[in-house]
Amino acid sequence: MRPGVAELLYLIAAVCFILGLKRLSHPGTAVSGNRLSAIGMLLAIVVTLFDRAILSFEMIAAGMVVGSALGLWMARAVKMTAMPQMVALLNGFGGAASLLVGGAEFLRSELVGQNLSLDTSITIQLSLLIGAVTLTGSLVAFAKLQELMSGRPITFPGLQALNAAIFLAIVALSVYQISVPESLLWPFYAVCALSLVLGILLVIPIGGADMPVVISLLNSYSGIAAAMTGFVIRNDVLIISGALVGSSGIILSQIMCRAMNRSLTNVLFGAFGGGSAGGSTKTAEGLSVRQVGPEDAAMQLGYAQLVIVVPGYGLAVAQAQHLVRELGDLIEKRGGEVKYAIHPVAGRMPGHMNVLLAEANVPYDKLYDMDAVNGDFERADVALVIGANDVVNPAARTDPGSPIYGMPILNADSARSVIVLKRGMGSGFAGIENELFYNPKTSMLFGDAKNSLAKLVSELKTLS
Template sequence: MIRSMRTGSVVVDLAAEAGGNIETTKPGECYRKHGVVHIGYVDLPSRLPTQASTLYANNISKLLMYMSDKDEFKINLTDEEVADKSESVPVEISPFVVTARKAGAITAGLGSLSIIGVLSPNVNFAAMTTTFALAGIVGYHTVWGVVPALHSPLMSVTNAISGTTVAGALCLMGGGMLPSNSSQTLAFGAAFISSINIGGGFVITKRMLDMFKRKDDPLEHNYLYAVPAALFLGGYYYGLQTNAPSAHSIAYLGSSLCCVGALGGLSSQRTARAGNALGMTGVVGGLAATLGSLNPDPDTLLQMATAIGIGSTIGVSDLPQLVAAFHSFVGLAATMTCLANYIAEHSHFLADPSGFAAAKLSLFLGTYIGGVTFTGSLMAYGKLQGILNSAATYLPARHALNSALLLGNGVALAIYMSNTDYSMGLQMLGLTTGLSSMMGVTLTMAIGGADMPVVITILNSYSGWALCAEGFMLNNNLLTIVGALIGSSGAILSYIMCKAMNRSLISVILGGVGTKSQGSGEAKAIEGTATLTNVSETIDWLTNANSVIIVPGYGLCAAQAQYPIAQLVKELSSRGIRVRFAVHPVAGRMPGQLNVLLAEAGVPYDIVEEMDDINNDFDSTDVVLVIGANDTVNSAAEDDPNSSIAGMPVLRVWRAKKVVIMKRTLGVGYAAVDNPVFFNDNTAMLLGDAKKMCDQLLTSLQGTSH
């Protein structure tokens, strides 16, 4: 048998200790005979552990060498082949820690109120703080009820009611038919600028809300809201004639409640237009109450009417640029009103320095916030209008520059509050106007186009806080309440936008990139070849589908492709195909912009769904048509922990049976991240201008039979 075996064969005689089962075995030896290795060891049991350990050690050594770099032993735990794929067990926080955190937050809040109570200079300041706190709570709960599709109208209506800055300007106007000094001139300009917001804001809000109307919606009779408005104004007029002591304060309360109703009405499409009517009633009522409390002479009243009348007739109609422009008006009006108030009220500051310290501080803060809002909004307007490059522009040592500007404002505040000299105080206000205006430029220029939704909401919030500062400065409940509503509205929208991008608010403001979940390693390299398609093939996929989801992005907005795509949807729907839209919260350049554009083109709002509502439906969808979107449909956000958009909520289009992505090129989006979806087997790229491609798709579809 041994002779018949091939050279190099091995035989192990386990019975070697007893003489062996093979004739050629030599007990206790390992030798070669006839080319066959004979193993006749009699101590195999004692040899096995050592051999097993050696083999195991070799395997472990090779594994560790494979996991580490060639030059040094360093294991990269973020590597895909090394990282733990098992689900991590969430660490449960003890109930004590949870309760302690909540108690700590409440302690901080109540402690702050106690400090304010001790430092409060007078009863009026304490009462205004109460009004501010309650208005902020009301605004918080009201704004959370606004549906995402109406976030653009929300921004517009808050711009309109922010025009109540005109009330502060009216309080400082005088001199007859023309202003007679610098304070009155500034107040006239502030009233004029504020009125632009009132007229343009409500007109644009109405236009946007009308876009959402469907042909089969019941007739609306919103003109009937003129009845309660007339009753409200008539009741206030009667109170003036009878010298009712509380007529002004109750009128301010009614106006403030109407402004709350304007925001609350946006909780549904059904009540949105009624809310706009309430907002108009609130602003008109607030102006009437302000004029009634001032009781100006006929010449001054004519000056006021001129400023308000001309300003309110100026039309601005471009979205989303108008929103940024309106923010700049609020900021400029706030700054001018604060400067005018300082000029007019400085003598009172001297008479009672401690009593007017809060008003003096509010005046400075209003100037500072107004300056940042004014220039920041102009920068945002320039980027959105195409006047300026929409990409982020990073100045050398920009963080140091912004820190220096902030420090300069702090120094100006310290000198301003500690000095009673009129000239020095005015110089410090002028200094903070310049420094804050520079901050608005340096902060906004470092923010790229894709972060514009957050920038606009932040500026919206700034304008509200500037209005609050005016309210404290003038001891005006209306300005404080409306400012708190607008400030909380912008803050909540900013939070929603940042959450949708998995970004921190500070990161966006400072022009940072990357998400909070981004790892420290290198992003995955994308390999593969994209599959190109054409209009004819795309139409075949669409017409043979039962379910289609269209994902629009900023590319659709830029190309103005909403009209052909709306007609395409009608054609597909007439063939019995279910068509829906999936809108990402940060798609476009302002909150809700795509919802407004689709409504403008006649797309029914009930087939336009938000990301959280539709994301689980992609698995059962036949065809997904992506138009001008990139980062919001990038699977790297979920699959690559080292991607700069890791953790960002995205639309999971890649789960559909077929994905058609319409883009100009295969290039990256704003986040400069390659999109693996482009190279998937179920993805086809339809390259070209969105408007031209949609027109060709519509023409081709209309030419095919049902």
């Protein structure tokens, strides 16, 4: 290839990524956007095959076949409920790839005794650090989401001081490495090892409820790691795409934090949900809940003009999305209107609940964001809360002592009546009592969400 041609083709690939993201702004154009982005990737890969530095193709071909097969298998096999784990794992792989490329470049220079230029040396250190933190941080997030380890925050006194010390040690070692002309092995291994440990220690104190933020943030890191690799091998398409991914992760983390009314610092270092976080004095003593049977609940739903469904993660865990759709169809057939109110942190990652409902064929124009639907609760006859808890807890508005005080919530309590489908009286992910359940206009339908919904559907069918 003539000099410059490869660069121009890489630029076209970058433009494909940008246009692909742009087309993601509407569900109707999103499929083609994603495919355009994939075409850009294919172009970048093909152009790279013509790179003069590449002398043998066997290992590249082998790696591509193995990686593609595994990736395709994962994408086919994964359940929609497990999407957060899959994204966490993929983030980790991205980080690992950056770590390996940075490491290989460094080891090559050490082997041939070549002195690295200042900028290459700096960016190699950065790609080692960010790649390694992304790798182990993502693996811990994966383990928590997959419930291979407890979702509870794991923390101990001095953890943050230890993290700070490790980080400073990494910086000191990197600066030393950069300042000496030759490439030294021991600081290299130390930086890799310490960064891997740092990734673990940064994520273990974060509770399961805060995983949406962590995944978004790690997504961002994996982008930045790719950009750093771009600096190391001096390739602009890596820098551009890395920056795009980096900004996407940061924006999503911000949206998640805003939805929980917490700062990023608080999420990362607050060890929320450990049981010690509760400053609230409100307990359920002396209050009673009103139970309702499926027949009465179905009656209420059957004669409602407007039903707003508030789905929570409990719905997804029970795999009851399809029954919700069926219930919604029945209500609509009887002349009622059904809307779905989606809180930003309703699932385990940004937009997770929307995917789960879309999988069950709920049309996306019936899914409403919190801000779009909150005004409608007043004229709703029934707010049907399924497996959701903290996102409808009025304490967020009224009780300054509550750990979730100030968090924007769905105004389910302003509906004319509320039906809550819940397994039992256990508290939510944040471990807080919910006074909505004791509200006189609330009736509780206890049981597994799938069972309860099946009963509601069959009761509603008999209603004439």
